Structures are given as C-alpha cells and as structure tokens.
Amino acid sequence: MLLKQYLDLITYKVYADLQAEASRTYLSFLWWVIEPIMYMAVFYVVFGLLFKRGDGPEYIPFLLTGLTLWKWFDASVRAGASSIHANSYLMRQINLPKVIFPLIAIAQTTLRSGLVLILLLGFLELAGPGISPTYAALPVLLLVQFLLICACAFALAATVPFIPDISQLIGNVMVLLMFLSGIFFSGKTIPEQYQTYFYMNPMATLLESYRDILLYNAWPDWGRVTVIAVLSAIFLFFITRIIFRLDKVYPKVLP
C-alpha cells in the first residue's frame, strides 16, 4: 500500500507544518485570516481610495475577488517553487518520491487560501450581489486553477535545484504577472488590440471568469477555461514524469 503511505505522509506533514507555523506566534492560526485581510486592505487603500479606481462601492468586491484568488496562485507557486530545494536535508537521508514536496507545499497554501475564500464568499453575501445560479461554476474554476497552480509550481520546483538563480527571479515575475492579471482593472477596459494578448495570461482569464460568476451572474467563457484546463493537465503530466525520472538526481545536485 505505497500510495496509502504517501497520502498519510502528505496529510500529516501538511497538518504538522501548519501547526508548527501557528505555534510560532501569539495569535497563531488567526494570522491565516489577519494576514490576507491586511494584504487586501493595503491594495484597497492604494487603488480603491487613493487612485479612486473603479466607480464607487462596486469596486471593493471586484478588487477582493481578484486579490483572493490571485493570492492563492501567488502563494502556492512561490511555496511550490522552493519545495524540492528546501527539503534537500530529508532526501539525503531517505528515498522519497520528490513529487510529494511540491504537493505538500501546495496543499498548505491551498488550505489557507480556502479559508480566505470562505471569508470572501461571506463578504460577497453581505456586501455584494450574493448567491446566484452561476455560483455552480465555482468548483470547476477552482479545479482548473488548481491544475494551473500545480503545473506552474511543479515546473519551477523541478528546475530550481538545477538553476537556483531562478528563485531570485520568481518574486519579480510574480509581481509583474499580478499587474498583468487584471486584479485592479477589468480586461474589457484595455485597448482592443491588446486584449488578445491580455487573455493569453491564464490567470487574467480565470480572474475574469470568477468575477463573471460571483459578481455579474454570468457564465464564464467555457472555451477559454477548457483550453487552460487541458494545457495545464498535459503540462502537469509531463513535468510530473520528469520529476519522477530525476528522483535520484536531486539528492546529488542539492548541496
């Protein structure tokens, strides 16, 4: 029952790491809620109040929806990228399938983001348009984004041990991507000739889809969402195979 063992290991490691992290501060797991709220407050002050983007009170649900789901992507990809590299001490002592390291990292950030998502849905119920039939598409979009996250995080996790310099770039690339994903503005407001390029960014398409279903009672562009899902799945399949093939190489390249 090899699979059962690894599943046990992943769930327990996720639980243990989260608990270890919580025990480091006085407010412990409350930080998982406070920290994202502070993060969103910063952007609300800058873009909502100072720049007066958007028109009036509708801008807050627009901004928070984008930020919540972007932060899931951002945190997961960053944590996943360093995961194989960061566990070099473990893989020098025991033979483990290295693919479990990005999985553990993504599971942790996903659980924490899930908490924030529940808060967001509560907020939308109180201050936004509330539940509509298009909410039914939410699990599908979440699953597609999860595939996209895994594809990106696994690819980086697989490469960083060989080219550690990449981890220096990730921070800035993620900031650039954040501004290009339409968190602060709608893709529909940019000049038409750039829109094709804008929506090539899968996160831009996904964030707009989330807003369609959560805020505007509209169904997402299923064609684009399907393309993202299929490409992510194919990419993920190949990158997972590569990580398995390099299983015995990582302990050698990592110091």
Place this chain on the structure above:
Amino acid sequence: MATQPILSLKNVGVSYTHNAGFLKKSSYWALEDVSLELFKGQTLGVIGRNGAGKSTLLKLLANIIDPDRGTITRNHGSATMLSLQLGFLPALTGRQNAILSGLLMGFTRKHMEQLLPEIIDFADLQEFIDEPIRTYSTGMKARLGFSVAMQASPDLLLIDEVLGVGDRVFQEKSGSVLRKLIQSNKSVVLVSHQMETIRNMCDTVVWIDNHSTRRFGPAAEVIRDYLSTGAKPTSKQIT
C-alpha cells in the same frame, strides 16, 4: 556459489557535479571503482578514512542516488539508512514528531500509532511526549530519535556510526539494542571508525581507500591489512 548475494556492486562509480563559479561546472568522482557483495543475514563493515566515500556508498545502497557507472544488483526488499531524528520539527510535540518520522520511513499512520506506546516507553519520555520538542534537552531528543529509528525494519539496514546515543545509561541501553539487531539474522551494512566494533559485529569488511575498493573480504583479514598499512584508526570519531 550456493546462494545469490542480496546485493552486489561491480566497479561502481558515482560522480558529483557542482557549480564552480559563473557558468562553470566541475565534477569529481566521490566513488570511482567499488565492488562488494552482501549475503542475506550478513553484516558488512565499511571502513576507510574521512572523505574516502563511505557516506556516498551508503546513499547508493539506500537507493537515494544511482551510480554513474558500474552495476548494482539488488535482491533485497527495502533498504534504509538508520536516520536519527528524521524530519523532526522543533515546534511539534514528541508524539507528532515520532509519527512524522515514521511516516517518512514508510509506515502508515495507524501502524505508527500502534508503535507509539513502545517508543515512548523505550525513550522514557512519558511526561514529556506531548510537549513540543524544542523544550527537550539534547539528550531527550536523542532518545526519542533513537527509539523511533529503531522501529524501522527494512530488509537491509544501513548504519552510519550511531552506536549508542544520549547519556551513559541510555548509551548502554541503545547500544545493546542496536548490537542485538545487527547480530540478529538481519542484513546490515555498518560504517564505523571503531575497529573494535567492526571486528565484533561484521562478517565481511570492505575497505574504501581513495574512492575505490582497496580490499574486500573476511573481517579479520581486512582489518589487519588496514591497520598495518599505517592508516591510523581514529578510535573515537564522531560524525
């Protein structure tokens, strides 16, 4: 030969590549030419000076890395290194760390929970097992680490110089358990700088010198040659 060896290495080499400055790579052979055989139930000693490649050899046997040349033939099941405090996190309790360590060694959670009373008892940590281990003394951590590691029962056990940990009393207790384990019908590879230990426990010995097998054979003969060539044994090496 009547029986097949469970493990056999023929002219095995392992090379490491590392960054040596801007866009420069350099590689070196941590093991160049190693050959050895191990039969079921035997204990094989690995001796040699620091930097000879003994740790790399253990990683190879533990299936953590693959050889870059030569062949390894395995006829055994699982092979793991005896790792003390594997994956321990300071913020977790002794109980949680024991379970996590066991899961890393390949046990299921249920199995580890069944083993826990025995582990706690052996480590003598009854009152402290639900405290975070960052509050433990070095000796308490060592005791817990050893008790958990002892539960590992791979078909081939690889030991790197850990015979007895903790204070005097626990050292004797842990040392005797480990000795019993090695002398049982288990297949073991033991790396040690203590010639007395190797002489008492091992059937065969491989002497790794300058990244290659210098001598492989019955324990007494190899140790005699090793000591007589002026390769001074460092009697108490702690790594």
